[in-house]
Structures are given as structure tokens and as C-alpha cells.
Amino acid sequence: MVHVGDLDLGALRVLASLLETRSVSATARELGRAQPWTSRELARLRELFDDPLFVRTGAALEPTARALALAAPVQELLAHAEALLRPMGKVEAASLRRRFVIGASDYGELMILPALLLTLATAPGVTLQTRFIGDDVDRHLQSGALDLAIAARFATLPGLVQHKLLDDRNVCVVSRHHPLANGRLTLADLVACPQVEASPRGVLESLVDEALAARGQKRRVVVRTPHFLTALQLVAKGELLAVVPARLARMGAESLGLAVLAPPLDLGGFALHLSYREVARTDPELTWLREQVMAAASASSA
Known part of the structure; x- marks a missing residue:
């Protein structure tokens, strides 16, 4: 014993x-x-x-x-x-020495990390470690394995807090060589075109499916992946369509040669949230990190 x-x-x-x-x-x-x-x-x-x-x-x-x-x-x-x-008091970024563990999808990383790293240039003793999050992000937060999470909103366990970081809208993307790339996307096109879906938390029925079901329609998803970047790569190299947040679509258009199409109906949006433990409010270093994340989100939205 x-x-x-x-x-x-x-x-x-x-x-x-x-x-x-x-x-x-x-x-x-x-x-x-x-x-x-x-x-x-x-x-x-x-x-x-x-x-x-x-x-x-x-x-x-x-x-x-x-x-x-x-x-x-x-x-x-x-x-x-x-x-x-840990001593309490005001945090001096230049003297801070700590490794922070952040749970995030690849979308969350792309939206927040570039601006966050610019801020962290004033804190050379800080190291960030990101971990991909699945459907157990709430339990990892509650246990303290994650300092915070940057992800879509989820039903929280007791003791967790969430704040919205930014809003995005869903758009459609196809390869620039796709037959639909240069036209106006219709509802019939959206339903008929085979799709890849990015679902970081493994959700099978999304806002897209709900919007189509309200019209009596159903799309054909041939691949589901937890990674947005994988979805964009598959779109770039084939005949698939993906519904992704607009900010990510713009990145894909520039780097992967994708065409961004307006959806034929409202496919909902994508809100990125900051989630953390209630007890972390009393930790000045974690409070400092949250402030930097929120500032990075504001810079990303500008």
C-alpha cells in the first residue's frame, strides 16, 4: 500500500x-x-x-x-x-521563466501563435508547447495537463471558464483547377460535390449538416480529419470541396492555390474561444499569458 x-x-x-x-x-x-x-x-x-x-x-x-x-x-x-x-505579484515578462502548455487545433494555432510569438519576444524565458486537442480537452484542462485551450466552444465541466477570442464565417474552398472554381456555387453543387470535413473534436454532425438538413438536403462527406490543414491539402490535390473558416480559406488561397467560394446558404460560423480553469485566475503568470493570447486574437482580427 x-x-x-x-x-x-x-x-x-x-x-x-x-x-x-x-x-x-x-x-x-x-x-x-x-x-x-x-x-x-x-x-x-x-x-x-x-x-x-x-x-x-x-x-x-x-x-x-x-x-x-x-x-x-x-x-x-x-x-x-x-x-x-510560485511567488505572487506583478509579472515581469523579461524575468519570467516558465513553460506553458496550450491545447489547440491547427486553426487555433494559425490564428493566434504568429501574433503571440511577437509578444513573447519580450519574455525570452517563456516556452510554449502546443498539444492537439480532441474531444477530451475539457478533462485535460480540469486536470491541469493544459494551462489553457484555444478551440471552438464546448460544454464545459465544472471549474472551467470560456471567453470568445474571435468570430469567423464558414466559406467553401476547392482547387483552382476544379470545375466549380470559376462559377457561382449553387446548393445543388454543394450537395453533389464530394467533401472533406475538418472536425478537430470528431463531431460527425456539424452546423453545415444542420443547415442542409433544414433544406431537406444532405452532403456527401468522403473524408473526415481532425486537421484543417490536412483538409486544405486534400482539396488542393484533388476534386474535393471543404467548408472551412474564411480566415483559413484566405491562407489556403495564397499558399495552396485554392479558390474561395461563397456558400449558397448560411453555413454558420466558427467562434474561437479561450478556455481555462477557474483556479487559474489566481495565478499571475497564467493571467499574463491569457492577456497575451487575447491581445494576439485582437491583432489577428484587425
Whole structure:
């Protein structure tokens, strides 16, 4: 049986890192420790939890069910420990030293990161790590695995807060060589043309489908991908159509040779939201980061 006195933050950091890297050597590098020390800590964790925790499969370590069950509570404990040790007060960007973890779709990254990185030039000690978000973004936020998320609005779990960053409208894109590229897109065209859909959270029925259903119509989606950029690449290299946010469509028109078409009916919009934990309001460094994200969103909307 594990007793609280047997655990320390160093061991928990090793466990959290191993769950992410699946490698003893990578964890040692991340924590700035020697590999033998990391191996000893893993052996101690195995003894404490009476479980292998990780099983070698080829070159990687695969977590056991017990290790996976520990992931969220360990992240939360580490986040609380960091909050306890972090001094309160005004944040000086130039002296800030912290790695922030942001959950985002590729659309969120493209809309926010360019302007955000310009702001972060004044904070050389800050590192951003983005992670792709799926349908479990709320749980990753609640557990503290993510500092914040930049994504479409979702039904939040208790303790989470959301603020709108920017609005976008849905438009249609095809390759410039597509038969529909130079004409006016009709409802019949939209329904008949095979489509690729970008759905970062894996939602099968979107606003587009709802708008068509209200007209008694249904489109033909042949590929669904969680990545907007993958959808644009597939459109550029084939005969597919995609419905995407207008800002992203303009980028694709310039870089991939896409034609942007006005939809024949209102296909809804796309609102990007900033989501974070309520408890993070008391963390001045996270408050500073949120302010920079909101400023970056304003710059992107200008």
C-alpha cells in the first residue's frame, strides 16, 4: 500500500514525464538528471504502487492501466505544488521563466501563435508547447495537463471558464483547377460535390449538416480529419470541396492555390474561444499569458 510519506514531488515528476515521453532517457533529459537516477526512480515508483507502471514494447514504454489512471491526479498534484511555490505579484515578462502548455487545433494555432510569438519576444524565458486537442480537452484542462485551450466552444465541466477570442464565417474552398472554381456555387453543387470535413473534436454532425438538413438536403462527406490543414491539402490535390473558416480559406488561397467560394446558404460560423480553469485566475503568470493570447486574437482580427 502506498503511503503519502513515501511519495515526493521528484518521483511524481518522473511519472508525469514518463507518461508523456514513454522513454527513460527522454525523461532524464527533460528533467536534467542522469539516466541511472531516472531508472532508480522508476524502480521506486513500481515498488510503491506495486505495479510495473510501464512495459517495454519495442523502443517505447507502454503505460499500464494503473499508470494511465494516475496520469490526471499526478498532473493536478504537480500543478497545485507549482502554485504553492510560485511567488505572487506583478509579472515581469523579461524575468519570467516558465513553460506553458496550450491545447489547440491547427486553426487555433494559425490564428493566434504568429501574433503571440511577437509578444513573447519580450519574455525570452517563456516556452510554449502546443498539444492537439480532441474531444477530451475539457478533462485535460480540469486536470491541469493544459494551462489553457484555444478551440471552438464546448460544454464545459465544472471549474472551467470560456471567453470568445474571435468570430469567423464558414466559406467553401476547392482547387483552382476544379470545375466549380470559376462559377457561382449553387446548393445543388454543394450537395453533389464530394467533401472533406475538418472536425478537430470528431463531431460527425456539424452546423453545415444542420443547415442542409433544414433544406431537406444532405452532403456527401468522403473524408473526415481532425486537421484543417490536412483538409486544405486534400482539396488542393484533388476534386474535393471543404467548408472551412474564411480566415483559413484566405491562407489556403495564397499558399495552396485554392479558390474561395461563397456558400449558397448560411453555413454558420466558427467562434474561437479561450478556455481555462477557474483556479487559474489566481495565478499571475497564467493571467499574463491569457492577456497575451487575447491581445494576439485582437491583432489577428484587425
